[in-house]
Structures are given as C-alpha cells and as structure tokens.
Amino acid sequence: MLAYRHLFHAGNFADVFKHALLVRLLVALARKEAPYCYLDTHAGTGRYDLAHEWAWKTREFENGIGRLWDRNDVPAALAPYLDAVRSENPKGRLRFYPGSPLIALKMRRPGDRVVLVELNRKDCAELEAAVARERHVAVHHMDGYQALKAFLPPPERRGLVLLDSSFDRSKEFARIARALKEAHQRWSTGIFAVWYPLMAPAAMRGFERDVQKTGIGNILRLELLVRKRDAETAIPGCGMLVVNPPWKFEAEARPLLDWIWRALAPEGAGGVKVDWLVPEVRPAGRRRPSPSDSL
Ligand SMILES: C[S@@+](CC[C@H](N)C(=O)[O-])C[C@H]1O[C@@H](n2cnc3c(N)ncnc32)[C@H](O)[C@@H]1O
Secondary structure, eight states: OOOOOGTEEEEEEEEHHHHHHHHHHHHHTTTSOOOOOOEEESOOSSSSEEHHHHHHHHGGGTTTTGGGGTOSOOGGGGGHHHHHHHHOOOTTSEEEEEOHHHHHHHOOOOOOOEEEOSSSSHHHHHHHHHHHTSSSSEESSSSSHHHHHHOOSSSOEEEEEOOOOOOOOOHHHHHHHHHHHHHHHHHSEEEEEEEEEEEOHHHHHHHHHHOOOOOOOOEEEEEEEETTOOOOOSSOOOEEEEEEEOHHHHHHHHHHHHHHHHHHHTTOOEEEEEEEEEEOOOOOHHEEEGGGGGO
16 A cells, blocks of 8 residues: 655655756766666656645645746756746646656657656556647556566666655665666666665665665766754655766766755755765776867
C-alpha cells in the first residue's frame, strides 16, 4: 500500500532543487546530436494543481516555487526550469506545477525517448492522462526498481535515469544503494540521478557507506539545506547523487545551487554542499585530458 502522494509536497524546495538539476542534466545530454533515453522510475502524476486542498493543506509550494515565481533576475542556468513551470501557467498566475515527467517532455528533442514508471495505480492513471498527447513516451504501471532491470541498458546507449523515491519504507536508503549497484552493472556509462531527503546523521552516514561499497566511481553529491537540522516538523534539506555527471555539470551546479539557496532560505539557515562522494575511477595509465594538452 503506497501512502505517499506527491501533491502534498509539489513545488516545495526539494522539487525546485531536484528539477533545477534535472534540467541541467537534460540540457547537457542535448549538447550531442545522438538521441537519448530518459527513464523516470518514480514518476508521480506529471502535473500538480496547487489549488487542490492537499497542496493547500501543507502549502509547501509557497517556500519553493512560490519564492521564485515572480523573480525576474534568475540566473541563465535556471531559466529553462522556470520556463517549464511558466508554460504550465499561461495566464501568468502560478497554479499548476509540472513534475519531472512533464519537465523532461518539455526538454527532450524529437528523437529522444521518455520512459515513465509509477507504482501507485491512481497516480499512474493520472500520469497517462497528463502525457496522452505526447509521442515517444511510454508509461508503465510497475515497480521502479523492476524497471531498472527491465529497461536498462536502453538501445540509445546514452541517457539519464532519475530515481526519485518517496522514501516511505524504513530501509529505502539501503534499497536504493542495491538498486544503483545492479543498474550500474547493466549500464555503466549511463547517468543516474538519485534524490534523497537529509535525515538523521547516522542514516546519512549509512547511505554514504552503502553507496561507496557498491564500487561505482564518479559520483557527485549535491545537497541543499534550507532549515536548521534540528527543525522537528519537516525534512531540513535534500540531496542528489549524480553518477557519471556530464561535462561542466559540477561547475554549473555550484553557483546555481548557491542562488537557489539564497532565494529559498532568505533567513540564512543551512547552505549548499557539492563534493565527490566517489571520485572518478580510471584505468591505470588513462587520465583526464588537461587544458594544457591543447597548448
Ligand atoms: C517523490 S514522488 C515522484 C515525483 C516526481 N519524480 C517528480 O519529480 O515530479 C515519488 C513517487 O514514487 C511512487 N512510488 C513509490 N514507490 C514506488 C516504486 N517502488 N516504484 C515506482 N513508483 C513508486 C509514489 O507513488 C510517488 O508518486
């Protein structure tokens, strides 16, 4: 039984963080002409009505997209994300928030393929309706972890997997580390983006260790904290692990997240962290080309 419904949280600070980074990953994939595949293992409903009573019950969007909606000074790297949200609200008033599937569909090019997976039957039906008019998109009512086994590696051999679990099971961190290991064994060159909430330090250390033990190299960790860690009610922050981040992604993400943090945490609580959880592992004798190679 899946109790989690994303409509309670749609457009909150965690969605802004996740979707802003998702857009940068998709922009990077589009720099090469060859088509890519985007696999969303926990897709949600695709579109969220922020006027719905569930969204109003928590009003989490007010401290997320609500803080960016009227800004006209956003950095260029954030513009495609805000354009995606604005295109859902052509009348100029914030009402609908696009989830990761709709954002990916807005960013993809004609030959790129989108695969969406959602386990909640009702949410999956809503998702199907939300993308019904789109081409080259498949919606599957199934377990996202099974989808990793079923759909990887994709025939395109390039692309991105977003693993955006609702964390409604106590052992979700361990499950994600296992799933990531298996998925990476199937497709070692794919980009994997894994969203996670910042929980108690012991849980985070356990996750860090489990991911390091997978033996996967080249994992960038990005975290955003918008409240003091001792805040009791809600999660104080969230993070994303990116396996095989594209070229320039790290350099773009740092200033982008700093800007987002200043916009979402004007009281100055928390901050941003970007570091390598696991540095790139390269076969002996091979090294990354340095700028001086071309001199
Ligand atoms: C955080 S929400 C997804 C939000 C969406 N990715 C977005 O950014 O707009 C997590 C979703 O995963 C679904 N879910 C939970 N467990 C799942 C599983 N094992 N496989 C697939 N979907 C699952 C939930 O029903 C929920 O809709």
